[in-house]
Amino acid sequence: MRAMTARRSIPLLAMLGLMTAGCEPQPMGWADGRALASLDMSPFSLLPAVTVAPMPTAVGAGFDRPEGLSASEGQSFSVGTASRGYLVGGTPLRRDHEALKVRPVSIQRRAIHGTHDVIEALERAATAVSRRWPGSQLYAGDISAKEGGDIRHHASHNSGRDADLTFYLRGPNGAIADGPDMEVLDRDGRTPGGLVFDDARNWELVAAFLQNPNVQVQWFFVARHLRARMLTYAKRTGADPRLIARASATMRQPGDSSPHADHFHLRFYCQLEERLRGCVDTGVRHGWIDTFAAEIEVEISRIVALLRSGGDEEKRYVIKRIGQLALSSGARHLEPLIEDPDPTIRIMAIDTIAFLRGVRTPPAWAHLTDEDVGE
Ligand SMILES: [Zn+2]
Known part of the structure; x- marks a missing residue:
């Protein structure tokens, strides 16, 4: 973590424990039966996301380049959840x-x-x-x-x-x-x-x-x-x-x-x-842990900048990435998309906001809030 953190020059502000309550999505009932695409945990969909910093020029093209998989010398990353990663x-x-x-x-x-x-x-x-x-x-x-x-x-x-x-x-x-x-x-x-x-x-x-x-x-x-x-x-x-x-x-x-x-x-x-590259924690966040909220806020503000382009690809990307980063404060950035002309974007935004705020978990995302499997 030390070397990786230094490379990105992100100050470890969250060492102060800036994030605690309210940031953890809780498992909730599925209220209204709308379908939602699974949060894709494949490295092809997740890892290239780091290239979003500061901003990819061609978002669509940048997503699924397999070369995004390679970690540079001496680095290793956990991607996705412990049971689907x-x-x-x-x-x-x-x-x-x-x-x-x-x-x-x-x-x-x-x-x-x-x-x-x-x-x-x-x-x-x-x-x-x-x-x-x-x-x-x-x-x-x-x-x-x-x-x-x-x-x-x-x-x-x-x-x-x-x-x-x-x-x-x-x-x-x-x-x-x-x-x-x-x-x-x-x-x-x-x-x-x-x-x-x-x-x-x-x-x-x-x-x-x-x-x-x-x-x-x-x-x-x-x-x-x-x-x-x-x-x-x-x-x-x-x-x-x-x-x-x-x-x-x-x-x-x-x-x-x-x-x-x-x-x-x-x-x-x-x-x-790892969080920034698509590693996803599930289950309990103990009160004393550093959830890297400050650094993730910085990442979210970078990602949100993509919305300025007004493109649908960018919107879907932003929603997905903010969902993956799983910080409840990310939800507010998605609010404007609730009124998007494209119904699929509206649904994605509504579901992601509900998930981030702990209101409910779409079935396709249930593994993100599963109680922890110890085997
Ligand atoms: Zn074991």
């Missing part, structure tokens, strides 16, 4: 990292790519734990395919922002017993073979992610009884109450997939540059 310029997990190992099955599945920032965060967290408890080994499971998209065994893991991780375990004698297996831990935090969930190291791992300023965690999907163990440990050892509150909000047993008693599933929010 893509990955551009994905970074593979290293095979020779001391603290972060890779599960062989994930290598076989070719599911070891993430965004650069996500891979770096995994390495950093594993390193933090192994510095404090030498010999610790965290095993990364599936992340995403090299170019993202659907992978077997998972509903999400599409866009380089999901990562499965093993738990840190100890043997009956108390010795570190980390390994690549993902065995279900029972109510007492034990594997069938008698290994025990290590409260201290697993808590430290969660804390390391939450304290990393370069990434923002949306979820640690993990079984309720393991979550409780970590929170109890954190309180008992005097961890920062703010950190405990964030861990408490981000660790969750998902209701719509396996209870995650055999591994962590992490979901990271889109980074700023």
